[in-house]
Amino acid sequence: xxERKIPAPTPTPETEPFWxxxxxxxxxxxxxxxxxxxxxxxxxxxxxxxxxxxEWREASGRGSIYTFSIMRRAKEPYAIAYVKLDxxxxxxxxxxxxxxxxxAIDQQVELVFRETEDGPPVPVFRPVQA
Amino acid sequence: xxxxxxxxxxxAYEHPTRYAPEKSVAQLHAEVxxxxxxxxxxxxxxxxxxxxxxxxxxxxxxxxxxxxxxKVRHIDSTDTGGSSYLVHVKHAVQAxxxxxxxxxxxxxxxxxxxxxxxxxxxxxxxxxAQPDLQWEYPYGPTVxxxxxxxxxxxxxxFGTTSAQLAWVKVAASYHAQHNPHALLxxxxxxxxxxxxxxxxxxxxxxxxxxxxxxxxxxVVARPEIANSINRPRVKIIGTGEAIKGQMxxxxxxxxxxxxxxxxxxxAEAGVKPADIKYxxxxxxxxxxxxxxxxxxxxxxxxxGGKFVADGNxxxxxxxxxxxxxxxxxxxxxxxxxxxxxxxxEAVRQLREEAxxxxxxxxxxxxxxxxxxxxxxxxxxxATLILERE
Numbered sequence: 001x002x003e004r005k006i007p008a009p010t011p012t013p014e015t016e017p018f019w020x021x022x023x024x025x026x027x028x029x030x031x032x033x034x035x036x037x038x039x040x041x042x043x044x045x046x047x048x049x050x051x052x053x054x055e056w057r058e059a060s061g062r063g064s065i066y067t068f069s070i071m072r073r074a075k076e077p078y079a080i081a082y083v084k085l086d087x088x089x090x091x092x093x094x095x096x097x098x099x100x101x102x103x104a105i106d107q108q109v110e111l112v113f114r115e116t117e118d119g120p121p122v123p124v125f126r127p128v129q130a
Numbered sequence: 131x132x133x134x135x136x137x138x139x140x141x142a143y144e145h146p147t148r149y150a151p152e153k154s155v156a157q158l159h160a161e162v163x164x165x166x167x168x169x170x171x172x173x174x175x176x177x178x179x180x181x182x183x184x185x186x187x188x189x190x191x192x193x194x195x196x197x198x199x200x201k202v203r204h205i206d207s208t209d210t211g212g213s214s215y216l217v218h219v220k221h222a223v224q225a226x227x228x229x230x231x232x233x234x235x236x237x238x239x240x241x242x243x244x245x246x247x248x249x250x251x252x253x254x255x256x257x258x259a260q261p262d263l264q265w266e267y268p269y270g271p272t273v274x275x276x277x278x279x280x281x282x283x284x285x286x287x288f289g290t291t292s293a294q295l296a297w298v299k300v301a302a303s304y305h306a307q308h309n310p311h312a313l314l315x316x317x318x319x320x321x322x323x324x325x326x327x328x329x330x331x332x333x334x335x336x337x338x339x340x341x342x343x344x345x346x347x348x349v350v351a352r353p354e355i356a357n358s359i360n361r362p363r364v365k366i367i368g369t370g371e372a373i374k375g376q377m378x379x380x381x382x383x384x385x386x387x388x389x390x391x392x393x394x395x396x397a398e399a400g401v402k403p404a405d406i407k408y409x410x411x412x413x414x415x416x417x418x419x420x421x422x423x424x425x426x427x428x429x430x431x432x433x434g435g436k437f438v439a440d441g442n443x444x445x446x447x448x449x450x451x452x453x454x455x456x457x458x459x460x461x462x463x464x465x466x467x468x469x470x471x472x473x474x475e476a477v478r479q480l481r482e483e484a485x486x487x488x489x490x491x492x493x494x495x496x497x498x499x500x501x502x503x504x505x506x507x508x509x510x511x512a513t514l515i516l517e518r519e
Contacts, residue, residue: 004270006268006269007253007255007267007268008268009264009265009267009268010258010263010264010267011264012258012259012261012264015264037378038379039378039379040265040376040378040379041261041262041264041265041376041379043261046378047377047378048378066283066381066383067279067280067282067283067286067383067506068279068282069275069278069279069282069330069331069332069333070328070330070331071251071270071272071274071275071329071330072327072328072329072330072331073251073274073327073329073330074251074270078270080269080270080271080275080279081279082279082381082383082506088379088380089378089379089380090376090379090380090381091265091379092265092266092269092271092507093269094269094270105282105283105286116268122268122269124269
């Protein structure tokens, strides 16, 4: 089955470094140096303590599936999910390279980048091979 | 300051149409406005406050106030999706209590059905400045899968089953059979729901609400005006609103903003869930009802599946009659926003104007609960507790 074409994200000045790193195959998250918490999605001001003292850090790209759904009523069905990153925060993503029936909550997943239609690649996840 | 009893719902009107390709959206707003004012026994000239949300064409309330030719001294265009109209009732009570208006008109209308809108299954893009858009839109979030992911987690955490969720639809269909205006009037079974096509796992087509044209309106007024008109008095005794998002990535999909809006409304009203005789519960999807019933305290967290099963929501059968008009699942979900019709059916119940087959006996205390936006990302909840005097 053909995989769904992913529409391009629309970077802003606040997020351009993330997408530039994505073009280079690196996955960044935003971490607050004041309260030492990572958050998602990335922001200039920490959403927990409002500190401006935040920075980009390269993340492991590892996590587990918190929940998911298979969008059946689509031209090319796809799996959408929230993945809990090993660094703490949870992010919306797609699960790829897996039969839909094998996707499960708590499954360990790892990041891969997928090309988009007309923009930087986006982080998606696939099951970790046992 | 408590808002308890500071205002009354004196007019309520649901447009009978479910498909209106021959009408404009502004026209539908005007028709429901006229209907609610007639129901209240008031005229357009009495209105001095106007409330609308994103379904109203034009910027904020400007175009509709002008189209309706209202003379207002208070406007409010708060948009919390489908829950907006319950928020508007709360804000109307606040405005009336503060002396900022006497008669508040709230309207909703739209035509997603005649416009062929793929309401639940097409990802909706937005303004690139919307900060979450770039982190979500590429992955294909739709209305259905943003509720389906909540259902999936609920099943994992609490053992909720698709058959339990199906009971929500079954109960709605029992009520809708008595509503001549309902889009879907056939009684369905649990197996009908489970055998309907999967839209986004674990939600089937019959777990999803209808797509309809139409609208509705409410008139909220101060007590002296409610006293002066010849209608049963529906007093607003408890209100609450809340927003819940992704909390910086500390996401928890096991509860909704109804936990906060419900607690506020019950505290203000001084009543408990067990006191409620009838509940209008926003039913965009079957899971939406289960989640809100838990968060409002009608049952323990995680017990919602068991609570709704076996007809417990069917009027005359179960302990908590809900959505006796057939709700969004069967009757009507005008403009893809079901909060308005939730309030209207609660008003009907309190006035004893519901269909006799579904009218709750001695219905003197009702709750209306709205949920707007997407349960898995950002949503708004509003709760009203209404009392018949």
